[in-house]
Amino acid sequence: MPQLKARTISKQSIRIHAGNMLFLLPTILLFTVVVLIPFFQGIPYSFTNWKSIISTNRAFNGLNNYRYLLTNKFFLQSIGTTFKFTFLYCLSGNLVGLGLALLIHRSSWFNNIARTVFFLPFTVSVTAGAIVWSYVYTDVYSKLTGLVSPLGMPGQVVYGMVVIAAWRDLGYTMLIYIAALQTISKDYYEAATVDGASVLRQFTHITLPLIVPAFTTNITLLLAWGLRTFDLPMAVARNVQEGQFTAVYIYDSIFSNAKAGLGQASAIILTVILIVLTQFVTRFLRGLEVES
């Protein structure tokens, strides 16, 4: 049986990593104070019957909140809706972003302008974009097609929101894909062309494997953004069950419904789901990465 060789870290490597970590320190400190500490402070509340956040009365109720949530139809529905939205948003945001990147990754004045135009929606707030889109659906889509706006049509609300979310973020994914595409040496394509490889074959055997790191970034980001989507359903689907994403469920529980303990428990469940899922997807995608 081969002996495992102890991994040695050189002093220089330690210095480099320490230097990198130093740059992150302000952010890590801020994150710790503003998010991490409150998060851990909040965990005990998920085991209480705390109602309104202005109330000082709360009693330990064990795992009641978790037991209730994990068997509750509406909470599970909210998770299902969130997953459905996230999957479609992740898929469409990446596919369209990649498609655009392939079209305009080479530098030219037209492509530079096009990149700016496609990236512009990302600078718009989700709420503002969603409200504009609700008018586009009603005043343009409905008038042109005679159909009901997807935001007002049972069964289509999630799809309507996927379009809005993907429209906003595809410029971001596009930029990451463009950056990845620009790092691929032309030599690979020239060699493949000489060998008679078709464009499709070059794409599947050269381009795709070499931009996997961009997939990792984009998919992980959109996965996290999708699972925690809150402002979009709040802006355009407040009163329909289809707009009841998990983040909205958490918000409603804590604030509108004055069930802070329950809301805290649902937030922790979502956090666990998110960390596990992100970790799984990241590991899987990292496994596909190849050295250029």
Added chain:
Amino acid sequence: MKRLLALLLTGIMVLSLAACASSPAPSSSAPAASAAPGSSSEAELPADPVTVHVFHYMVEGEKAAAMEAIQDKFTELYPNVSFENTAYSQGTDYFAQLETAIASGDMPEIMMGNPGMYSDLIDEGFVMDLTGNEVIQGLGLTGADMGDVSYKGNWYAYPVDFKTWGVFYNKTIFADLGLNVPKTQTELLDICKQLKANNIDPWAQWYSDGASVDIEMRPILWTKALQNGDHDMFEKLMSGEKQVTDYPYFREALESWQLRIGDWARNDATSNDQTAANELFVSGQTAMLYQGTWSYGSIEDLLKDNTEFDYGFFLCPTDDTGADPVMNVQVDQAFMINPRSEQAEWAQTFMEYWLTDCMGMWSDGSSQPCITGATTENTPDFLKTILDIKATGNVSGYGEFTLPFSSAYTSAYRKALTAFASYCCIGTPADGVDSVDSCLAYMQELFDEEYAQANL
């Protein structure tokens, strides 16, 4: 390292969600109110600058502007007193922001809202008990009006104006087609049919907004429940003692509303918000708009450049008796005082000044009917008509119920009604709702959910 960074980034994004409820509630030893300035007539000028913080949900421009004008007038009287206003939309984040502010110890002096809707604030001691307040007593309000600003028998808010709802109609279209204001439900439905036959959409509906579906129910629900002595209907539904099917008014209200929707809903009925519906109505694309009086100012604003548009208002007939419809009344703008805030007494002085010296100014600026019935030479006929109907006493007020729906129950109720509206307008079942019965069942299921959560 890369994996660590990826995890770190993800963590930053998601933990912020979970951390949102973990701020501890303030202790009960909040700062006491400053020295009492006394009543508005005898208040002395403050030696030090005073800032009164107002939390409100008057996101409509004209109302906020009217309040600011009153604040300016108050500041002229008391130059050291200034105001800081914070506005949020009631339907989305008003209460969340208010609670968060209070939980973090940031105490606004004046908080807009009907006390019954915000009972947590009262139970936790963040609302001043105004029972027996001489200024409020001097307004001579009805029991229903006072019920809207009361909780468990005590007064907790200063009422400023009230709201009702009904049908705004395009007089020109009605005149062109020889239509008269309907006296019965059948006449109203005939009008809808005639409009449709003439290729005119009867209604500008706005069912993406929870308030819209709610007010469609009220003429029957409130009126019938109160006429039958079910003053504790909402209280018993929330306590789980009764179910929606125990009150036939829910069914009647749904059936009547379904008839009004008919088969003439526009394809934007379920996606319009009230601004879109108001615009449709004033642009002459629809003949009628079921709307609340709070939109009167916005409609007038839209008509600034269209002086030829002629419209009227009638209360929606919901039966065929031909009797005058009962007008629903609910206190609209009401303001609570936070006794733990620094300038609570100045806030009280300001509110009493508003109620005694500035009601006409408020009505003119906000285009709302004052709770006292105050008018000026500028008061439009529309508001005078509303005030006249209220004065007849042919009203059913939300304040006559022992308790209003809490925000959790209101949200559940509106969700079921929105599903029903979607089904009626489009014909596609929404959330399993495809009939009056399934709507009632869904509503009860949502109520049961709230009840179960409350007892965790």
